[in-house]
Amino acid sequence: MISTRKTTVNDIASAPASTIKAAASANIDYFGEDVFNAQAMRNYLSKETCKKLLATIDEGAPLDANIAGEVAHAMKRWALDRGATHFTHWFQPLTGSTAEKHDSFLELEDGKPIMVFSGKNLIVGEPDASSFPSGGLRSTFEARGYTAWDPTSPAFIKRHGNGATLCIPTAFCSYTGEALDKKTPLLRSLQALSKSTQRLMTCFKASPKKTTVTLGAEQEYFLIDKRFYLQRPDLYQAGRTIFGATPAKHQQMDDHYFGSIPTRILNFMNDVEVELWKLGIPAKTRHNEVAPAQFELAPIFEEVNLACDHNMQIMEVLRQVADRHGLVCLLHEKPFAGVNGSGKHNNWSITYGHGNLLNPGKDPHQNAVFLTTLCAVIYAVDTHADLLRMTVAGAGNDHRLGANEAPPAIVSMYLGDQLMDVIEQLEQGVPKSSKQAGAMRIGADMLPPLPRDATDRNRTSTFAFTGNKFEFRAPGSSQSCSEPNVVLNTIVAEAFDMIAEQLEKLDEKNFHAGLQKILQKIVKEHKKVVFNGNGYTDEWIAEAERRGLPNIRTSMEALKALVKEENIALFEKYGVMNRRELESRYEVNVEDYHKRVHIEGEIARDLAKNVILPKVVDAYSKALKTNEMALNQGFPGLDSYAKSLGEGCENLSGAIAKMEACLEKDHEDILDAMAELRKVVDGLEKIVPDDCWPLPKYREMLFIY
Ligand code: ADP
Ligand code: MG
Helix, strand or coil: CCCHHHHHHHHHHHCCCCCCCCCCCCCCCCCCCCECCHHHHHHHCCHHHHHHHHHHHHHCCCCCHHHHHHHHHHHHHHHHHCCEEEEEEEECECCCCCEECCEECEEEECCEEEECCCHHHHHEECCECCCCCCCCCCCHHHCEEEEEECCCCCCEEEEECCEEEEEEEEEEEECCCCECECHHHHHHHHHHHHHHHHHHHHHCCCCCCCEEEEEEEEEEEEEEEHHHHCCCHHHHHHCCCCCCCCCCCCCCCCCCCCCCCCHHHHHHHHHHHHHHHHCCCCEEEEEECCCCCEEEEEECCEEHHHHHHHHHHHHHHHHHHHHHCCEEEECCCCCCCCCCCCEEEEEEEEEECCEECCCCCCCHHHHHHHHHHHHHHHHHHHHCHHHHHHHCCCCCHHHCCCCCCCCCCECCEECCHHHHHHHHHHHHCCCCCCCCCCCCCCCCCCCCCCCCCHHHCCCCCCEEECCCCEEECCCECCCCCHHHHHHHHHHHHHHHHHHHHHHCCCCHHHHHHHHHHHHHHHHHHHHHHECCCCCCCHHHHHHHHHHCCCECCCHHHHHHHHHCHHHHHHHHHCCCCCHHHHHHHHHHHHHHHHHHHHHHHHHHHHHHHHHHHHHHHHHHHHHHHHHHHHHHCCCCCCHHHHHHHHHHHHHHHHHHHHHHHHCCCCHHHHHHHHHHHHHHHHHHHCCCCHHHCCCCCHHHHCCCC
């Protein structure tokens, strides 16, 4: 009998060449056509209302509640014109994914159907939220939560085969006002950072301007043929392969990264981009990643709240379009052991008015602002490394961090040699006396030109300066962008305040000398977090320990940062999260971790016991029979082969029993038992006859599509 695996391979081999045709000419007029953006507002709203709404969106003016009715009406007309029959408040509960509950616009008036969408429908929703994780913030008897419209992220239309739904981005809170989602703390952190940036920039005599945090989130993912996926219960239940021997060839040849993109994949990417462009999501870059079957999509950076929403949409579109192409998009941090996992590089910067504060200066003034911002980030990252580490904790990312393919669990910063030199000159600079060789005086000196090309990038650093922004490389591919940016915004707000408080005490003529002193002190005390070497080496781990940098290896340990007293005080001071909210998040994350490990343990046991063991027993008895027949006919037998399968059966049964016993115990025991079971199973994969092996192999999933 031919195995299902082989049938799949044959099917893929004989699949007809794609008949997808490219459009005769490229145009992108449809960009944003499914978004209720400024253009749609102008078309559907009165001039006055449109102006008020845009002021709320662009300048953060408080929302005029009186316009909600008109906005809702306009939104409904716009949505109906695009075929939407339903609306939903679209939010991001602590599950890490998005949530929606659809209502149709339908109402009955004297028995006649009419389509209605009121101001109240737009502004608040009341989902019965008792089934969302809340970490004890809300028990079932007080189950109500509410969703509140976030006008700064535009409504959009989500289409499916034969219909469409108007989605309204919202924040999700308990009735007592506590955040139950990922968006609320982000919006609060933006307010905090805006305030501190304004305060700092006032010290530099800047007029009041809008602060914008920008985010460009690079998304890595794997694609495999859906038919293989459906034969792997570990993949469709846990998102990663729990078993699977490393194939002879994987990524050793460095031949996948930036390689020419296979046609089937390009067709997929093209469809993804069309979908994203319709949604106003500026997908920009596409390429092969390091591991076989691994790819990346990067959008043009946007305001961080919008960029976070867009990243959630990107993940969904990737999954949906993959399905249409007979593929599955794997967003897990480590779907395949032994090859690179997937991350989500978080490119972050702050803009004040139109100026990027992390842009090295063109004149001594801008220069001073840049160096101040840079030092503030150095201070923030060194002081709160534990919080940044916490934001990337998770059962999935545990398999990736520190595995010589992603930054280690140590948070360090890369500045590059030239910028490091500048920082050291700044440290040596003597404010009052004449300039020493190699010393820099702030407010008087220019920065040397800093390289900004990709060759100077250090890809092993957790947190790298890349010309005009910082790239936080530890976040996992499936994680929401919210947490890392909540923390970055809050800790930089604190650093700005700390600097502003000292600057405010200076009189004008001492300003630059005083600033220099402040920055010198920061550099002296915090440059230990800067490391420009290779972050993947053991030497760095030892060096980091000498420097006193925390190396928080596991998620469980990392999550504790959420409930440290000094961190609670910090988040409360900046109005980002209160004690109850932090404690609830801690609980939700710990529980999520435990559940995931437990589920994986059960999958491992089931697969080993019900799927793999019977095949090995089968192979063993066949080998015994063949052995006997051969000996009977006077041929040499297959003794050693049969023996290895026999031993395999025994080892496998032993490892399954151990796994079973561990399922009652702590997560660490489960992880150990899984590792042991995997070793046995992966060893057997290499000796059991290929056509009897029940699970698609790595060499098939990663190379045949
Ligand atoms: P690489 O893979 O070399 O790091 P990419 O081009 O894949 O670079 O991704 C860089 C990301 O950084 C893009 O999303 C880009 O839009 C974003 N980016 C560029 N400038 C800024 C900025 N000022 N703030 C935030 N993100 C930025
Ligand atoms: Mg990239």
